[in-house]
Amino acid sequence: MCDNCGAAAPRPDYGDLEPVFERYAGIAGSLISILQKAQDIYGYLSLETIGYISSRTGVPPAKIYGVATFYTQFRLEPIGEYLIMLCQGTACHVNGAALIEEAITDHLGIVDGETTEDNKFTLNNVACLGCCSLAPVMMVKGPDGEETFGNLTKESVVKALETIRARG
Amino acid sequence: MKIVVGQGSCGIASGAKKTEDELVRQLKAGGFERVRVEKAGCVGNCYLEPIVDVYDDDENLSARYVKVSADKVTQIVDEHVRDGKVARDMLINESDEEFLARQERIVLRNAGRINPESIDEYIAAGGYEGLAKVLSSMSPGDVIDEIKISGLRGRGGAGFPTWFKWNAAKAGRGDKKYMVCNADEGDPGAFMDRSVLEGDPHSLLEGMIIGGYAIGAYEGVIYVRAEYPLAVARLEIAISQARDKGYLGKDILGSGFGFDIRIKAGAGAFVCGEETALIASLEGERGMPRLKPPFPAEKGFWQKPTNINNVETFANVPWIIAAGGAAFAALGTEKSKGTKVFALAGKIKKGGLVEVPMGLPLKDVIFGIGDGIKNDKAFKAVQMGGPSGGCIPESLSDTPVDYENITKTGAIVGSGGMIVMDEDTCMVDMARYFLDFTRKESCGKCNYCRVGTKRMLEILERITQGKGEDGDIELLEELAVKIKDGSMCGLGQTAPNPVLTTIRYFRNEYEDHIYRKKCTAHYCKALITFTITDKCTGCTLCSRKCPVAAITGERKRRHEIDQEKCIRCGRCEEACNFSAILRD
Known part of the structure; x- marks a missing residue:
């Protein structure tokens, strides 16, 4: 059920997860890998998805929820078409990541963890991306893969986002 | 002729892929099919990316071009490839060459030089010779002795002697043992492991195989950050190539020793840098540390003897075996070798x-x-x-x-x-930054770490917001000691260090924040003021840029900032063409 309008959300049939269960069948300790694949497929881990994985693996839903909320990679809410991962590593912090975050927030009207109304962008602050020499840095993950933008300024970050938006 | 385009994450972020695509296109259009275009990892001069190396027919480097954006490719193709002349204005300058010349490269011996997706290039550079030497002429004990001679210490953080860990894992009893590589480079601001993974993945594999032989493990696991997609992709290629060539799998090089490696992607948790937390994560659990003893060398992954080393540690191993431990020990200081x-x-x-x-x-x-x-x-x-x-x-x-x-x-x-x-970095803010990080990353098992880091963070936030009180510094120091004493793992035991060192060396900055309500680095927003000086020409630009209409004044007259309304966003300062805005 959709929280906003009450309409029934389309239910995934989880067929895409079959090869994942096959691959990890009988390999103990694969829960994190299964959750990663599920998130790759569905974009996030809904409570329903967690319930389904529980029914197939025998791991209690509470434990799956515990694992999913422990690691920063997992999301329990859907995200927009493009995920902005804004680096908050030390080098980026020292070189003004806070100003870049401000510029993104001003431009898109979303704060860390939120998605734009048109479902285009989600903003996530992330730990170091490891491109410290290009600080401040952001990585944008979209339908065509990841793209990294370095040496950001308040102007260039807005320009980069607009270029992405213009792709349609 | 061969042209190599550096393509680590930094290079790609700087446009190296576009440069490579353009190069391939232009070489094809110009009919220069004999020129090969290859990729390499990061050479380390990240500030000069994209970097393009041109090699002559004898494989000698004839020119290194820097900051080669796609639009500069034409010049290389026209001048260097077609006319055989070096394009001087794009060439790396002497001072930048010094950056590399002053270094001594063991871990990064191949970084930026070989194609990380080609096992043949790794072998041509002397790769897998160390492994061949180990399997043909050394016992596991000999390997550990050689590492002991080298003095190699763990490069992940704690600096524990590598031979000692290997020896303990070798002595560990169990029908199965594991060799684990910690490639979950979680320290914000460190990217050497990423560079090795992306630029020279076989050196890691070779180090792990040698280590596996030394401790008697048949299985290796690389626990790698999910944030490093390129590293994961290149590791996968390297592992499959090593299997094809017989460096991984059963009966490696006909020695009877078998070893295989798989990749496990981490899911983002700094605490997993702690060995027992990493093991919990490998087992699909929340990454929470376990009590030691038993140490992983006795009971680790699935309760079997397990040895965990960092990427850089492993990458040193093939070199040490090939050149001898003494050559490594000849570098460095008495207790810190290499x-x-x-x-x-x-x-x-x-x-x-x-x-x-x-x-x-x-x-x-x-x-x-x-x-x-x-x-x-x-x-x-x-x-x-x-x-x-x-x-x-x-x-x-x-x-x-x-x-x-x-x-x-x-x-x-x-x-x-x-x-x-x-001078523009506020040290109190840096302490706040790190505590914010450790507070978020604390796994929550120990009270002192879970609650203590939060309390320290709250105090630091208060200080940077101009609400610091007398006694705050002493309170921070008291909490720091208790958190160190009361935490089980390295995360909590070290989390207060950024606060303690900044208090030790920059106590005056804390005092300025608390007692004078000043941030001398002019960083903490709540503690700075913007005023307009005599230099103001009354151009009105700042008042138009101000988002809260705090700036008033007549045209061609000096403007003023209403301090009550000012939100200290600094837009006036950015907009002013006459440096008339004073930040204090």
Whole structure:
């Protein structure tokens, strides 16, 4: 059920997860890998998805929820078409990541963890991306893969986002 | 002729892929099919990316071009490929060549030189010779002895002697043992492991296979950050190539020894740098540390003897075996042998990867190799060891960079991140930044770490917001000691270090924040004021840019800022063409 309008959300049939269960069948300790694949497929881990994985693996839903909320990679809410991962590593912090975050927030009207109304962008602050020499840095993950933008300024970050938006 | 385009994450972020595509297109259009285009990992001069190397027919480097954006490709193709002349204006200059020339490269021996997706290039560079030597002429005990002679210590942070861990795992009893590589480079500001994974993945594999042989393991696991997609992709290619060539699998090189490696992607948790937390994560659990003993060498992954080393540690191993432990021990200091890779970043002119013998003075790294501070500002401090480390002030820049001397300053060598800070960096804010990080990353098992880091963070936030009170510094110091004593794992035991070192060396900044309500670095928003000086020409630009209409004044007259309304966003300062806005 959709929280906003009450309409029934389309239910995934989880067929895409079959090869994942096959691959990890009988390999103990694969829960994190299964959750990663599920998130790759569905974009996030809904409570329903967690319930389904529980029914197939025998791991209690509470434990799956515990694992999913422990690691920063997992999301329990859907995200927009493009995920902005804004680096908050030390080098980026020292070189003004806070100003870049401000510029993104001003431009898109979303704060860390939120998605734009048109479902285009989600903003996530992330730990170091490891491109410290290009600080401040952001990585944008979209339908065509990841793209990294370095040496950001308040102007260039807005320009980069607009270029992405213009792709349609 | 061969043209190599550096394509680590930094290079790609700087446009190297576009450069490569354009190069391939133009070479094809120009009919220069005999010219091969290859990729390589990061050479380490990150500030010069994209970097393009041109090799002559005898495989000698004939020119290194820097900052080659796609639009500059035409010049290389026209001048160098077609006319055989070096395109001088794009050539790396002497001072930038010094950046590499002053280094001593063991871990990064192949980085930026070979194609990380080609096992043949790794072999041609002497790769897998160490493994062949081990399997044909050395016993597991011999391998451990050689590592002992080398003096190699763990490069992940704690600096524990590698031979000792291997020996313990070798002695561990169990029908199965595991060799695990910690490639979950979580320290913000360190990227040497990423560079090895992306630029020379086979050196890691070879080190792991040798280590597996030494401790008697048949299975290796690489626990790698999910944030490093390129590293994962290149590791996968390397593992499959190593299997095809018989360096992985059953009966390696006909020796009867079998070993295989698989990749496990981490899911983002800094605490998983702690060995027992990493093991819990490998088992699909929340990454929470377990009590030691038993140590992983006795009961680790699935309760079997397990040895965990960091990427850089493993990458040293093939070199040590091939060149001999004594050659490694000849470098560095008495207790800190060999070289160490440092990730130089922050307010530094030439940021990148620097590999130097242990014991070089800090200033030689920062000024000699990194060429000093961006925009020639004053050097204030260098942060080493990330959230577990500390800030070393300018006055200690003669400190030799080795485990013992850096620890004496209150920081740690850690994984080798060096974040340089200048006069504009607020040290109280840096302490707040690191506590914010450790507070989020605390797994929550120990009270002191879970609640204590939160309380410390709250105090630091208060201070940076101008609400610091008398006694705050002492309270921070008291909490710091208790958190260190009351935490089970390294995360909590070291989390207060950034606060303690900044208080130790920059107590005056804390006092300025608390008692004078001033941030001398002019960073903390609540503690700065913007005023307009005589230089104002009354152009009205600032008043138009001000988002809260705090600036008033007549045209061609000096303007004023209403301090009550001002939100200190700094837009007036950015907009002003006459430097008339004073930040204090």
